[in-house]
Amino acid sequence: MLETITVRVFRGDANGGEEKEYRVKTFPGMVVLDAIHQIQAEQDSTVACRWNCKAAKCGSCSAEINGKPRLMCKSRIEDYYGEDGIIRVHPLKTFPLIKDLVTDVSWNYKTAEKIAPLSVSSGVPRPFRMQQVDVERVQEFRKCIECFLCQNVCHILRDHNRKDGYFGPRFMVKLASLDMHPLDEIDRRAQLHSEAGVGYCNITKCCEELCPEHIHITDNAIIPLKERVADEYYDPLKKVIRLIFGRNGRKMPVSSSSKK
């Protein structure tokens, strides 16, 4: 390992900015977040970044390292500096910049508010009985640490800025975790089809590839949700049946706006 490396950190705010270079002493096992902390403590205490657990459990320290969206706490420096000994650290591109490596991710929290929580009918006996095999898929989705790296890399949000039309991979995973919950009684298809915009995803799997929790976002969450929606809205036979007999599905469709 090199004894010192150069870390080029983006410094700036909503009005613009540029990379600033810092020389950093290395130590075994060092991660990019350590380098930022060292800069704050020894060179420039105004460098802004978010972090909490430093163990890849909280999803706070998301950034773009050499252009790749990553958790800084989980990114070993030797995996990122090349022969020139340089690592470049930039903020997430998809969200408005506040300062340096800190972006305004509040859109995600506003989106979360649109998703109705689990609702279990009072007729279901308590305590709940669910088999492990039936909850395993839901548990996969619930591993999400809300680092928003998937949101950052999703080209619907990143390149096309369709935050008005698509909730993004994080919330597809959330909706899937509720939709596939054995006891949830809410029909979420209408919401998926309309405001959540599941149709926008064209399965490039960029999100799935970089999920630090290794959630199969596209394969296990988005594709099944797309199938559920297609089944409801685009099945020609069902459409005819609906026209004749009206809608009498298992569950009543509910959108977030009609929830209490």
Add this chain to the structure above:
Amino acid sequence: MEAYREHAFDVLIVGAGGAGLRAAISVMEAGLSCGIVCKSLLGKAHTVMAEGGAAAALGNMNDGDSWEWHFVHTMKGGGYLNNPLIVEIYAKEAPERVRELEEYGAVFDRTPEGLIAQRTFGGHVPFKRLAHVGDRTGLEIIRTLQDKAVSLKPKIFMEMTVIRLLKDGGRVVGALAYDRHTGEFIVFHARAVVLATGGWGRMYKFTSNSWESTGDGAAMAFEAGAELIDMEMVQFHPTGMVWPPGVRGILVTEGVRAEGGFLRNSKGERFMFNPEYMTDVYRGKFAETEEEALAWLSDSRKHRSPPELLPRDVVARAIYKEVRAGRGSPHGGVFLDVSHRGEEYIKRKLPSMYEQFRALGDIDITKEPMEIYPTIHYTMGGIRVEPETCASSLPGLFAAGECAGGLHGANRLGGNSLTDILVFGKRAGDGAVQYAQSVSGGKASAEEIEEEMATMLAPLNAASGENPYVLAQELQEAMQKGAMIERTEAGLLECLDKVMELQKRAKSLRVEGDRCYNPGWHTARDLQFTLRISEIIVRCALERKESRGAQWRSDYPGLSEEWGKKNLVAVKEGDSVKIMERPLPEMPPHLKAIMEEKK
């Protein structure tokens, strides 16, 4: 004069970990207005890092567990310094609070009957008591409470730091905060304030705690005149990562030992079998041979559990002594090995440990042992509260979770924190609601607001002064050296001198930059909290001349009957710290009978 924004709520909650969110649910369900202020983004609080499980006598494993047993174990684990009335409420209400989480959306691991699966942990044996989701139980709980709370629409202020409680005479009527993004000040007016601000580990060098754990809540309550209790009791979790240096202190869940992990020294010995490490209250209750401990893995009802599952204080001391005796691992820890459980099992039961060591430590825990050493993890002491309502000694101020004291006594059992925050988060919320409904609004003191804003801004305006990072580092070195696992009068006195010196130097700090998201400026304020709390920890540790739970005074090695009858209470007098002895709350006869019956 410096400008500030204002907000008013019936109840203000400071902190959005499990305790704060559960309190908010209670307040919202009661129909009162509620503001939640948190230092990080929502869902990033320390609860997210809890791994092993939430202890509650659900009895789903058909092992005859009951709240009475949970009560006894918690008292015993806490060296009997716990407030028995708090422990009773806790043990009784924990099962209901855990089941309620399922209603809110939590998805725990299941038993073959489809109920919430439970595992054992140190001090809870022989019962399997911890509801869990692999080794990411804290994430499950915080996300569940976050979703539930958000659906009730409280007003949430993220990345805002509360720096002072505001009073009207003797009563707490609000708080002053600053916005971390912009640096602007906000005055919150409230009929009741709930502190759910977590613990304080950042004054130590090696800790599993994040930057947030600077003891703001306890320090602010102290400055406002509230009583703190058991402040000498700081938990050293036996298993923190050791190598490489970048990960030093990161938590390795007790779940590794609960799933059968062995502790070994450099000679390959399972040193926890050494009778020297056994304490009197647990003697005879644990396996005494490796064969018996192995048999426990296949039938935990028939056999006694391995001594690796002794409470945290006991195991941490043993590890410390092994290393001191020269039987440590290459990087100054001991070995923790779970590889005998096989790859498939480990990846299913300890997935995040597997990932943590693979990504950060270059160790495959399914094949090789980990190196571990005690790390500062949790603070048992905190704001003294009433058992039923979580009311502090200051009218209008409530506290729940890690920032409150009394439940865990001298040592917390693993798994007792995740249900602490549920049970007392709810009770603090209910208590605050009741109080808020009984009082009219107060008027925050304008002088206090102005004084605090000036203090906060001083380092930015100073022409010269010290760097807060340097002081924070010196404090960590001093506390790590003088107020760690093994404490002596000489070491504590030396540490206290250093803390007092740093307090003086911290009066003139200087930071670069402006008020927009400026970590140096934030650190300058956090430092004041940690310095005050450090002083209190050290003064209490000096005062308690015995060894009990987390407090190990090698100059007073045994339990003292006298000291076993009292808590230490810290309160502000003038500008200094006054330490008082306070007799333990009387244990009512029905609890005494339980203790006697379940010896």
